[in-house]
Amino acid sequence: MKxxxxxxxxxxxxxxxxxxxxxxxxxxPLELTKKFHVEPVYIAKDGSWYxxxxxxxxxxxxxxxxxxxxxxxxxxHILFDNGLTLVKSSQFAGRxxxxxxxxxxxxxxxxxxxxxELMGILEMANVPYVGCNVPSSVxxxxxxxxxxxxxxxxIPSTPWTWFYSDELxxxxxxxxxxxxxxxYPLFVKPAxxxxxxxxxxxxxxxxxxxxxxxxxxxxxxxxxxQGVENLVEATLPIMGNENPVPALLEEPLLKSEDFFDFETKxxxxxxxxxxxxxxxxASGSQGYSRIPxxxxxxxxxxxxxxxxxxxxSTGCRGIARVDxxxxxxxxxxxxxxxxxxxxxxxxxxxxxxxxxNVELVSKLIDYAEEAWQKKQKLATAFSTNYLKQF
Amino acid sequence: xxxxxxxLLTNYQKQGSGKKVxxxxxxxxxxxxxxxxxTSDLAKKYTxxxxxxxxxxxxxxxxxxxxxxxxVMFIDEFNKKLKINHVHAYxxxxxxxxxxxxxxxxxxxxxxxxxxLAAAGIRNKNKLKKLGIKAIAKTGKAxxxxxxxDQKQKLQKKLYGTVGSDMLVAPHLKETFKxxxxxxxxxxxxxxxxxxxxxxxMKDSATPNEFGDIYHNLIKNSKLVKVDDAGHMLHHHQxxxxxxxxxxxx
Numbered sequence: 001m002k003x004x005x006x007x008x009x010x011x012x013x014x015x016x017x018x019x020x021x022x023x024x025x026x027x028x029p030l031e032l033t034k035k036f037h038v039e040p041v042y043i044a045k046d047g048s049w050y051x052x053x054x055x056x057x058x059x060x061x062x063x064x065x066x067x068x069x070x071x072x073x074x075x076x077h078i079l080f081d082n083g084l085t086l087v088k089s090s091q092f093a094g095r096x097x098x099x100x101x102x103x104x105x106x107x108x109x110x111x112x113x114x115x116x117e118l119m120g121i122l123e124m125a126n127v128p129y130v131g132c133n134v135p136s137s138v139x140x141x142x143x144x145x146x147x148x149x150x151x152x153x154x155i156p157s158t159p160w161t162w163f164y165s166d167e168l169x170x171x172x173x174x175x176x177x178x179x180x181x182x183x184y185p186l187f188v189k190p191a192x193x194x195x196x197x198x199x200x201x202x203x204x205x206x207x208x209x210x211x212x213x214x215x216x217x218x219x220x221x222x223x224x225x226q227g228v229e230n231l232v233e234a235t236l237p238i239m240g241n242e243n244p245v246p247a248l249l250e251e252p253l254l255k256s257e258d259f260f261d262f263e264t265k266x267x268x269x270x271x272x273x274x275x276x277x278x279x280x281x282a283s284g285s286q287g288y289s290r291i292p293x294x295x296x297x298x299x300x301x302x303x304x305x306x307x308x309x310x311x312x313s314t315g316c317r318g319i320a321r322v323d324x325x326x327x328x329x330x331x332x333x334x335x336x337x338x339x340x341x342x343x344x345x346x347x348x349x350x351x352x353x354x355x356x357n358v359e360l361v362s363k364l365i366d367y368a369e370e371a372w373q374k375k376q377k378l379a380t381a382f383s384t385n386y387l388k389q390f
Numbered sequence: 391x392x393x394x395x396x397x398l399l400t401n402y403q404k405q406g407s408g409k410k411v412x413x414x415x416x417x418x419x420x421x422x423x424x425x426x427x428x429t430s431d432l433a434k435k436y437t438x439x440x441x442x443x444x445x446x447x448x449x450x451x452x453x454x455x456x457x458x459x460x461x462v463m464f465i466d467e468f469n470k471k472l473k474i475n476h477v478h479a480y481x482x483x484x485x486x487x488x489x490x491x492x493x494x495x496x497x498x499x500x501x502x503x504x505x506x507l508a509a510a511g512i513r514n515k516n517k518l519k520k521l522g523i524k525a526i527a528k529t530g531k532a533x534x535x536x537x538x539x540d541q542k543q544k545l546q547k548k549l550y551g552t553v554g555s556d557m558l559v560a561p562h563l564k565e566t567f568k569x570x571x572x573x574x575x576x577x578x579x580x581x582x583x584x585x586x587x588x589x590x591x592m593k594d595s596a597t598p599n600e601f602g603d604i605y606h607n608l609i610k611n612s613k614l615v616k617v618d619d620a621g622h623m624l625h626h627h628q629x630x631x632x633x634x635x636x637x638x639x640x
Contacts (some may be wrong), residue, residue, distance in 0.1 A: 200392070210471060213394040 012110030190219030406433030417484025421447030495578030591620030
């Protein structure tokens with residue numbers, strides 16, 4: 001039986017979301033396969049690692065026991081031994097416990113996890129892992145980089161600009177001049193954060209500066225995007241490596257003046273929207289949405305194609321979700337964002353597409369092993385007599 | 391909604407679209423939602439702003455211990471950021487009132503009307519209690535130094551509990567608590583000229599209704615109302631009655 005480490009938590013504003021993804025959408029279905037030993041690895045808010053069977057229980061976090069646990073429990077180390085081994089001190093005379101890991105399932109959201117940092121460690125350890133690799137995670141988690149890469153692949157998006165947060169501290173004139181070319185409403189976003197944290201919808205010029213400051217408070221890069229008229233938002237979960245397959249196009253049910261902020265997504269089950277459809281059929285783990293999206297066939301097809309193009313052009317593998325903006329009058333689909341590890345793996349959507357949670361995690365493991373096998377075929381050594389000449 | 395005030399990420403809400411502005415200031419270890427019931431009525435007629443004060447709710451905690459003056463400066467800065475030039479009324483609760491009384495006395499905070507719900511800030515009446523807090527704050531840590539960790543918090547809770555301290559409700563703001571709880575605002579109250587409504591619950595044990603008499607005597611243009619069957623959280627215990635008294639005054 002293979003041993004899979006599920007890594008979650010982390011130093012991110014989405015720490016708690018990651019716990020739910022790991023416990024409900026990854027560990028539980030993995031155990032149901034009865035094919036794997038599952039080792040939960042929790043990264044605390046201070047960045048310390050813990051590995052313990054106890055960490056699989058959601059009540060442990062809900063009750064606040066986790067706070068005491070991290071004060072007392074032995075921290076976990078990782079050993080690179082042409083693979084990955086978890087190491088921690090046992091309670092018996094300082095003896096150490098070791099656990100060789102065959103595959104890692106990252107269940108991290110946001111900074112220091114979903115953004116490629118964790119993937120870097122896993123690449124160094126040469127252990128197979130689920131999901132996007134280092135470059136695609138970096139691109140996907142930087143909204144600015146993602147726009148630049150997709151633009152170079154001729155994938156359309158709404159007009160946008162960006163700036164370094166430091167620039168704002170040194171005067172806003174140049175930034176405001178760049179933003180002036182965009183039409184209101186605007187969306188001001190921290191470049192690297194997910195779950196809509198730090199995002200402000202700006203409808204008038206006098207609100208702009210406050211929104212820029214809030215986004216700058218969260219991130220070193222800020223993106224400002226022009227809102228889309230006659231908007232239908234659509235999101236497409238995709239999985240696979242070279243030949244990715246889409247799930248169903250999903251449409252969050254919100255009026256154009258609303259948007260999914262953190263509160264709406266995770267705290268209220270998407271019930272905040274005041275749109276005419278708010279309060280209609282529930283479906284997603286992150287709120288109210290329509291699956292499949294109610295779009296004319298041609299637009300649905302165009303969105304599906306655009307989503308797959310984004311996935312491929314940014315080098316995603318394993319799993320990701322592509323968010324798009326659809327102008328229904330102009331019949332235009334535009335790229336918005338990529339999420340390299342969608343919350344809860346977007347299992348609710350895959351379920352509707354006929355893929356159960358167990359099948360979903362099993363497929364993701366197959367993709368991880370396929371990608372790792374492919375990497376093993378690449379030459380990493382090159383013989384020279386350089387040292388002898390030195 | 392969020393805003394950066396004094397370099398702190400600040401959570402606030404704006405409701406209603408009336409011409410007149412009302413700003414609500416919550417108490418120690420509370421958050422803006424404490425005014426939910428009161429806001430739903432007032433927002434029909436006024437524009438109501440509520441914020442989580444630094445260290446509470448979803449607003450970042452200050453990096454250094456704050457006293458009442460720092461909280462006053464924060465409110466002033468909040469208004470400047472949102473370009474709120476004229477405030478019709480401030481409504482405070484508990485320690486939020488102490489902040490407002492300090493702000494009104496030095497003209498950093500101004501409005502046509504001021505409403506104090508179960509106002510804190512009268513510290514001299516509890517001199518023994520105050521000294522107790524001071525002593526426990528100083529010795530509590532030392533006294534429990536040798537106690538095993540799992541017992542330590544229980545014992546500290548007991549020690550602090552004997553002096554009725556709110557310190558453990560927000561342990562991350564221990565120093566700020568010590569600083570604010572030592573600040574009496576009776577002399578500040580005497581300088582307030584705005585029309586002021588003072589409301590207390592008859593069953594309030596945290597800020598006894600006798601405090602209302604003191605404030606009423608100190609604030610020249612004030613009106614005092616005492617609400618039966620209500621404690622310190624009178625706006626929760628008697629929401630309709632409290633709202634009616636507030637609306638009539640406004």
